[in-house]
Amino acid sequence: MKALERHLEERRAQHLEQLIEWLSIPSVSALSEHKSDVRRAALFVQNALTTAGFEHAEVMETGGHPVVYADWLHAPGKPTVLVYGHYDVQPADPLHLWETPPFEPQIRDNQIYARGASDDKGPTFMHIKALEAILRIDGHLPLNIKFCIEGEEEVGSAHLSAFLEQHKTRFAADLVLISDTTMLGPDQPSICYGLRGLAACQIDVRTANSDLHSGLYGGAVPNAIHALVELLDTLHSKDGTITVDGFYDNIEGLSAEERKAYAELQHDDKAYQASLALTALHGEPGYSTLERLWTRPTLEINGIYGGFQGEGTKTVIPNEAHAKITCRLVPNQNPEDILNKIKAHVEAHTPTGAKVTFTPMDSGHPYLAPYDHPAIQLAANAYTHAYGVKAAFTRMGGSIPVVETFSQLFHIPVVLMGFGLNDENFHAPNEHFSLVNFDKGLRTLCYYYKHLPDALSPQSL
Known part of the structure; x- marks a missing residue:
């Protein structure tokens, strides 16, 4: 050598x-x-x-x-x-x-x-x-x-x-x-x-056949952005657990040896939080930060858009809104299966007056x-x-x-x-x-x- x-x-x-x-x-x-x-x-x-x-x-x-x-x-x-x-x-x-x-x-x-x-x-x-x-x-x-x-x-x-x-x-x-x-x-x-693997999708919500005047129609018609926010809110509980039916099926728990090895790395949660200028960390309960980052699946909203984006105010009720989602997957999770489960969840939780299109995108095991x-x-x-x-x-x-x-x-x-x-x-x-x-x-x-x-x-x- x-x-x-x-x-x-x-x-x-x-x-x-x-x-x-x-x-x-x-x-x-x-x-x-x-x-x-x-x-x-x-x-x-x-x-x-x-x-x-x-x-x-x-x-x-x-x-x-x-x-x-x-x-x-x-x-x-x-x-x-x-x-x-x-x-x-x-x-x-x-x-x-x-x-x-x-x-x-x-x-x-x-x-x-x-x-x-x-x-x-x-x-x-x-x-x-x-x-x-x-x-x-x-x-x-x-x-x-x-x-x-x-x-x-x-x-x-x-x-x-x-x-x-x-x-x-x-x-x-x-x-x-x-x-x-x-x-x-x-x-x-x-x-x-x-x-971790990857499963990505896009959700598109549509309501009326065009944007509508908020004074003439407000209070009588559905708002696409309201509908999308309502739908996205059903994907997690307040403590960070993913609520899509069957999302956690078949996931193997960490071995005692792995949990011990990760604990011995002595991850500094306070320094990690400070480095990101966060007021608190948040995630699935029952797991350490490293366990959440490395060994647990996620469902993240990566982008959400719709309605008026320009300077000032536009009194409009948007007729469409969109969200992009990616999931990080762990062993025994199949991207196609996870996307099908999210699609079923979306269909079951479609808000009143909304039409929802679900589009699968990139995936990896x-x-x-x-x-x-x-x-x-x-x-x-x-x-x-x-x-x-x-x-x-x-x-x-x-x-x-x-x-x-x-x-x-x-x-x-x-x-x-x-x-x-x-x-x-x-x-x-x-x-x-x-x-x-x-x-x-x-x-x-x-x-x-x-x-x-x-x-x-x-x-x-």
């Missing part, structure tokens, strides 16, 4: 120059004007993988933005790891809030500032460089490696499932390794072994890995090697739908080794990535790859 770490130190400046070049490409997958930039970022990945010593590097078409594939398959009898990442980034708006231009990377206070620095170009780049270092020092890898670096993660990976199904043999592996999650803190690495799996336990040891502290085992409140895609398609474990931090402004202005975690993360990954064949041996599984 000392030779590997010395190699990384000697080439640090070169690696950062290359990362800066990649971050300078505005690969915004959501905006059509950046289509050529997205492809340029894919070509950068292809060249970086080839230069690192990988073979069969190819930009593969998907029907949308391409996937970059490469491999090194010269370790017969050893396991195969599929490394997933994404090279597309979120739009940079609002631009005026950036201290420096989002696609002109700057290093300040040992942080690299640019759109995509933390999500997910920085962490993905680290895998390429860690494996390149092993190839340079040892002349070979201790296992077989495949890469799947996509360009549509920030727009829902719309084409990835069908693409992977079509090329299932090519991407087959024994384990998937992803660095697109966060650590608990700057000095507290963590392994995420669970993700939850994921939970056994955190006693040797490959996940090895991740903890790798963090300890680089950071000098014991890694925590956590779940994450967000969703990464591709994780469940890999799990369902290949029936293999997915290991989530994050190196970003929650305050690094991914998806927001002034996104940045800690170069301390860049350096320590490279050491972590080298240790992990070197020891992974033993963790995946038949004796360990």
Whole structure:
């Protein structure tokens, strides 16, 4: 390991120059004007993988933005790891809030500032460089490696499932390794072994055939906004419990071991509340804040609109109102089933005089890995090697739908080794990535790859 770490130190400046070049490409997958930039970022990945010593590097078409594939398959009898990442980034708006231009990377206070620095170009780049270092020092890898670096993660990976199904043999592996999650803190690495799923929908309420004068019609006709508010109020009890019939069916309770582990993290509710300028925290009773964030389902109203929005007053009774809803789901909850239950609830609670349309939208399944799996336990040891502290085992409140895609398609474990931090402004202005975690993360990954064949041996599984 000392030779590997010395190699990384000697080439640090070169690696950062290359990362800066990649971050300078505005690969915004959501905006059509950046289509050529997205492809340029894919070509950068292809060249970086080839230069690192990988073979069969190819930009593969998907029907949308391409996937970059490469491999090194010269370790017969050893396991195969599929490394997933994404090279597309979120739009940079609002631009005026950036201290420096989002696609002109700057290093300040040992942080690299640019759109995509933390999500997910920085962490993905680290895998390429860690494996390149092993190839340079040892002349070979201790296992077989495949890469799947996509360009549509920030727009829902719309084409990835069908693409992977079509090329299932090519991407087959024994384990998937992803660095697109966060650590608990700057000095507290963590392994995420669970993700919540997603179920989204829109509710549209209509009453009369047009907006109506509030003086001529007020008191005699239904108001679409009143109806929508009345309907939305039926989705929760006052203590935060979701009241949709069957919403909590089949959810498994937390094990005593997990509850103990989360309690030992000593989450500071008061500091958390203060950091968000809240007067109180609120959520399903009977659970701690971390348990609510990581292991319990939610139903959130994300947007509500209708009626007059302009300056001043308009005496009108709106004839339509709209709400957008997303649910975060936990294991044993199926997005389609949950959306059907919400639809049934909406239909049963439609207010008098209202016509309600329910439209299902995005969805993704939850994921939970056994955190006693040797490959996940090895991740903890790798963090300890680089950071000098014991890694925590956590779940994450967000969703990464591709994780469940890999799990369902290949029936293999997915290991989530994050190196970003929650305050690094991914998806927001002034996104940045800690170069301390860049350096320590490279050491972590080298240790992990070197020891992974033993963790995946038949004796360990």
